[in-house]
Amino acid sequence: MTTLGRIVFFVLSVNLGACCQSVMCSAKELVDDIKNCTLDDFIDLDGTELASPDIQELVASIRAELGMKDFFVEVRLTEIETSPAFVAGKHHLFINEDIFRGLNRDEQRGIIGHELIHLRNNHGLKSLLISSSIYSPIGLVLYKVLQDQLHRSKSWAYKFTARLVYFSMFLGFYKCCSIFVHRHYEKEADIVSAQELNTAESRISYFTREDLLEKNYLNSEEYKRKSLFERCKYSFQMFFDPHPSNAKRIAYLQKLMQSKEYQKSL
Numbered sequence: 001m002t003t004l005g006r007i008v009f010f011v012l013s014v015n016l017g018a019c020c021q022s023v024m025c026s027a028k029e030l031v032d033d034i035k036n037c038t039l040d041d042f043i044d045l046d047g048t049e050l051a052s053p054d055i056q057e058l059v060a061s062i063r064a065e066l067g068m069k070d071f072f073v074e075v076r077l078t079e080i081e082t083s084p085a086f087v088a089g090k091h092h093l094f095i096n097e098d099i100f101r102g103l104n105r106d107e108q109r110g111i112i113g114h115e116l117i118h119l120r121n122n123h124g125l126k127s128l129l130i131s132s133s134i135y136s137p138i139g140l141v142l143y144k145v146l147q148d149q150l151h152r153s154k155s156w157a158y159k160f161t162a163r164l165v166y167f168s169m170f171l172g173f174y175k176c177c178s179i180f181v182h183r184h185y186e187k188e189a190d191i192v193s194a195q196e197l198n199t200a201e202s203r204i205s206y207f208t209r210e211d212l213l214e215k216n217y218l219n220s221e222e223y224k225r226k227s228l229f230e231r232c233k234y235s236f237q238m239f240f241d242p243h244p245s246n247a248k249r250i251a252y253l254q255k256l257m258q259s260k261e262y263q264k265s266l
């Protein structure tokens with residue numbers, strides 16, 4: 001190789017090396033960003049208060065049992081009545097004190113354990129990333145089909161209807177993808193927390209009671225008096241609930257209780 005050839009080879013290798021290094025650095029930064037992205041910055045904490053010391057202590061003791069001693073969790077109160085507790089981002093646990101205090105100690109442990117597993121295993125971010133990855137290709141095809149149709153038609157009514165259909169399909173498909181992923185992580189949180197805290201029994205009694213309450217409500221005069229629209233809305237909400245049904249949760253927790261692994265850990 002001539003001297004000029006060697007110089008060119010040297011310059012090219014250095015450049016190639018630098019390019020590879022910068023690509024790898026950016027890829028690493030991207031991965032770090034994704035790892036550190038907790039969505040906590042998007043949580044609206046206005047009007048919420050920190051939970052009382054006894055609840056904070058209970059959460060801290062369960063965190064220790066789950067090996068999350070160094071994992072920061074901010075426990076706040078909420079007035080949302082859909083469940084006794086829920087999590088947001090990677091470090092926020094919200095508790096509805098009125099509902100929560102109506103539960104016995106074992107049920108409280110079971111509920112907090114379930115929520116903490118969501119945080120420890122980063123379920124919020126994973127759900128978002130996985131549901132959008134499943135949905136994106138479907139959404140792209142839908143969008144392409146709609147665009148082709150819109151270009152062909154001159155009728156505003158047709159265009160309006162096509163857009164309406166697209167958005168309802170968009171919402172429907174996305175909702176289905178996200179429910180599918182959510183239910184998977186709900187099951188994971190139920191099983192892992194029950195396994196690590198031995199709370200399968202209290203979880204089963206909680207879901208059995210919830211199931212009975214739901215059945216009683218559906219048979220009640222109050223429900224029967226509701227308008228058809230209200231009843232359809234209720235069934236729709238049940239159908240698209242991101243949690244598995246109470247019956248399913250009871251069934252897989254019972255299966256877990258019968259497993260040798262669980263029996264051994266008791």
Ligand SMILES: [Zn+2]
Pocket residue numbers: 114115118186189
């Ligand atoms: Zn959950």
